[in-house]
Each structure stands twice: as structure tokens, then as C-alpha cells.
Amino acid sequence: MVDANIDVLAVIRKYREEIRNEWEEGLTAQNVGSGRAALVDLKEQMFEFLNLLQQCPPKDPSGFDHYAWQAVRRFLEEFSRVRVSQGFSSEQTATFVFSLKKPLFTQIRKEFGHDSDSLASATWAITEIVDQLGLYTVAAFQKTREDVIGRQQMELLELSTPVVKLWDGILALPMIGTLDSARTQLVMESLLQRIVETGAEIAIIDITGVPTVDTLVAQHLLKTVTAIRLMGADCIISGIRPQIAQTVVHLGVDLQDVTTKASLADALSLAMKRSGFSITKKSE
Amino acid sequence: MGQFLLVTIQVEMHDQLAVGLQEDLASRVEKWGAKGVLIDISALEMVDSFIGRIIAHISSISHILGAETVLVGMQPAVAITLVELGLSLEGVRTALNVERGMEKLRQVLLKQEEFHGGD
Numbered sequence: 140m141v142d143a144n145i146d147v148l149a150v151i152r153k154y155r156e157e158i159r160n161e162w163e164e165g166l167t168a169q170n171v172g173s174g175r176a177a178l179v180d181l182k183e184q185m186f187e188f189l190n191l192l193q194q195c196p197p198k199d200p201s202g203f204d205h206y207a208w209q210a211v212r213r214f215l216e217e218f219s220r221v222r223v224s225q226g227f228s229s230e231q232t233a234t235f236v237f238s239l240k241k242p243l244f245t246q247i248r249k250e251f252g253h254d255s256d257s258l259a260s261a262t263w264a265i266t267e268i269v270d271q272l273g274l275y276t277v278a279a280f281q282k283t284r285e286d287v288i289g290r291q292q293m294e295l296l297e298l299s300t301p302v303v304k305l306w307d308g309i310l311a312l313p314m315i316g317t318l319d320s321a322r323t324q325l326v327m328e329s330l331l332q333r334i335v336e337t338g339a340e341i342a343i344i345d346i347t348g349v350p351t352v353d354t355l356v357a358q359h360l361l362k363t364v365t366a367i368r369l370m371g372a373d374c375i376i377s378g379i380r381p382q383i384a385q386t387v388v389h390l391g392v393d394l395q396d397v398t399t400k401a402s403l404a405d406a407l408s409l410a411m412k413r414s415g416f417s418i419t420k421k422s423e
Numbered sequence: 424m425g426q427f428l429l430v431t432i433q434v435e436m437h438d439q440l441a442v443g444l445q446e447d448l449a450s451r452v453e454k455w456g457a458k459g460v461l462i463d464i465s466a467l468e469m470v471d472s473f474i475g476r477i478i479a480h481i482s483s484i485s486h487i488l489g490a491e492t493v494l495v496g497m498q499p500a501v502a503i504t505l506v507e508l509g510l511s512l513e514g515v516r517t518a519l520n521v522e523r524g525m526e527k528l529r530q531v532l533l534k535q536e537e538f539h540g541g542d
Contacts, residue, residue, distance in 0.1 A: 328503070
């Protein structure tokens with residue numbers, strides 16, 4: 140096994156130009172139509188990759204995870220990351236690595252063609268190395284994609300719970316969509332933070348856009364109200380639809396202490412009154 | 424109107440400090456005949472159940488000694504912790520900051536005077 144390893148990397152070193160040419164031919168044939176700039180990038184990447192491969196020390200008993208292969212791993216991670224952002228698929232990205240097999244096979248036939256045993260073990264060595272590199276590329280690709288999804292989820296979570304200022308000292312939190320523990324937690328934290336920042340004494344949580352309320356959600360809302368009161372402000376819950384009102388009573392949730400209003404307009408009117416504002420209509 | 428006592432908690436309050444505060448406050452309320460106590464906890468970033476209970480006790484003790492207590496400047500993290508711990512701090516008045524706290528104390532004490540028909 141170790142012997143064959145020595146051979147592969149030596150082959151790469153010895154026939155570098157030929158390997159690179161054949162590899163380039165193969166890849167560019169597939170890349171037809173992606174533009175000259177992309178082609179130049181591709182050539183640079185191939186050059187660098189072969190460089191890094193060559194530098195891997197010959198005796199490598201522990202395999203691909205070894206520190207010696209770190210530069211190659213980093214290259215593949217960066218390569219995959221760029222490919223994800225450019226919109227390539229995982230197959231296209233991995234092809235970069237897998238297409239290295241054929242040029243390598245061509246060269247080892249030259250080197251070991253006379254001895255079928257050596258040829259076989261060299262073939263196996265190449266297959267092993269290239270497969271590992273290719274799989275690592277795919278894994279790096281997947282991870283980059285997953286990171287993007289994770290980031291987008293966070294952004295979505297933040298976007299969907301804005302705290303708006305309705306008037307001096309009156310904040311509103313319009314909730315839209317289903318409420319789960321994570322979201323409610325975020326809601327609570329951002330609302331409380333804004334109350335401290337603005338010194339608003341009344342917060343209105345509007346749940347017109349919430350389709351259903353179960354015991355857990357009701358409890359979360361109650362906790363939020365309690366926390367707001369603890370801090371020295373007050374809270375009104377508005378936008379309670381008839382079905383939700385029925386559900387809440389049916390579930391036996393105790394909303395005695397909490398001020399609730401059917402519409403945001405009613406809640407605003409109450410909040411204004413409590414804050415000492417009165418609104419009069421100008422006569423025409 | 425009697426005097427107001429303002430207590431500002433600047434450092435993270437560990438258990439001994441909290442108990443000490445309780446005793447200290449009680450004796451000062453008595454000594455100076457303070458009618459109102461304002462406890463500013465805006466520098467407290469975290470509380471545990473022990474501190475939470477101490478705060479509630481301080482308020483009750485002051486009340487018994489004839490002073491009203493208002494807690495001001497509670498941070499969101501503290502409020503959330505107290506709610507999660509199930510400590511609702513019954514009977515403890517709160518306000519967002521010192522100014523509002525003073526205003527609240529004045530209103531409370533004014534009402535008391537009216538109720539008791541003046542001193």
C-alpha cells in the first residue's frame with residue numbers, strides 16, 4: 140500500500156505537464172460556454188491543485204486526514220465554497236477532481252505498463268486517492284450549502300418579528316405566522332430590549348396574523364406579558380380572533396390579568412388613553 | 424413627604440452582598456424614617472432565584488417599616504430569568520428608570536396621604 144502511494148505522487152511529479160494537459164482537455168470540453176474568464180480561473184485552479192498534490196510527502200500511512208494533506212483539504216474547501224456561490228451543482232464541482240483519474244491512468248500505463256501487478260496496485264492507489272479527494276469535495280460542497288440555509292433561516296426569523304413604534308411610549312409587535320418556542324423566545328427578547336432602549340411604557344402584541352394558539356403559545360405570551368410588567372411597563376394583546384378566544388377559554392388558560400382587545404385599533408386607543416393622550420377630530 | 428432612599432447596585436450581586444443589602448437597607452429606612460426606597464438594578468445583568476427572592480423580601484421589609492419600594496432599570500435578561508423561575512415579585516412595584524420610579528413613588532405616597540387624611 141505504502142509503496143504504491145510513493146509511486147502515484149512520483150508519477151504526478153514526473154509527468155506533471157502531460158497530466159495537466161490531458162486534465163485540462165477533459166475539463167474544458169465539459170466547460171464549453173462558461174466564458175473565457177471562467178476558463179482562466181479553471182486553469183489556475185488546476186495548476187494550484189497539482190502543485191499542492193505534489194507537495195504531499197510520499198510516506199503517508201495515516202491517510203487523507205493526516206496533517207500533511209491539510210493544504211489540499213483547504214484548497215478543496217475553498218474551491219467548493221466558490222462553486223456553491225457561483226451556482227454549480229455538486230456533480231459539476233466534484234468532476235473537477237474525478238476527471239483527474241483518466242490522465243493519471245494514462246501516465247501510469249507508461250510507467251508500469253510492462254508489469255501488470257504494479258499497474259494494478261498503482262491503479263488502485265490512484266482510485267483510492269482521487270475518490271477520497273472527490274468525496275471530500277462533495278462533503279465540503281454540502282456543508283457550504285447547509286451553512287447558507289442556516290443563515291437564511293436566521294434572517295427569516297429576525298425579519299418576521301419587527302418591533303415598531305406606534306407613538307411616543309407605545310410599541311407594537313405584529314406577529315405573523317405560527318409561533319413556536321424559538322420564535323417566541325426571540326420575540327420576547329427583542330421586544331424587551333426595545334422597551335428598555337426606548338423607555339416605552341406600553342407594548343401591544345398583535346396576533347391577528349397568528350392562525351392558531353395552543354397552550355404552549357398561550358403560556359409563552361403570558362410569560363412575555365409578565366416579563367414586561369416586571370420591568371415596569373405594561374402589555375396589551377390585540378387581534379384575538381373569535382376562534383382563538385374560544386380555544387383559549389376551552390384550554391382553560393387564565394388571561395384574567397392581561398388586557399386584551401379584539402383589534403389593534405382598540406388597543407392603540409386604550410394605550411393612548413393610558414399614556415395621557417386624547418385624540419380629537421378637527422371640525423370640517 | 425419623608426425622605427427617599429436611592430440604592431444603586433453597581434456590581435454583580437453575590438449572595439452575601441444581597442443579604443447584607445437587606446439588613447443595611449432595613450436599618451437605614453428605620454434610622455432616617457425614609458418613606459420611599461428606589462432600588463436601581465440597571466447594572467445587574469443576571470439574577471438567580473436567591474437574588475430574586477431577596478429583592479422580593481427587601482420590598483416586603485420596607486413596606487412593613489413604612490416605606491414604599493420601587494425597583495427600576497430591570498434588564499430584559501433579568502426579567503426573563505425571573506419569569507422562567509416563576510418569581511413574579513408580587514407586590515413589588517417596578518419602573519423602567521429612575522425618573523419614572525421617582526414619579527411612581529410620588530404618586531403612591533400622594534395617594535397614601537389622601538387615604539390616611541394627611542399626617
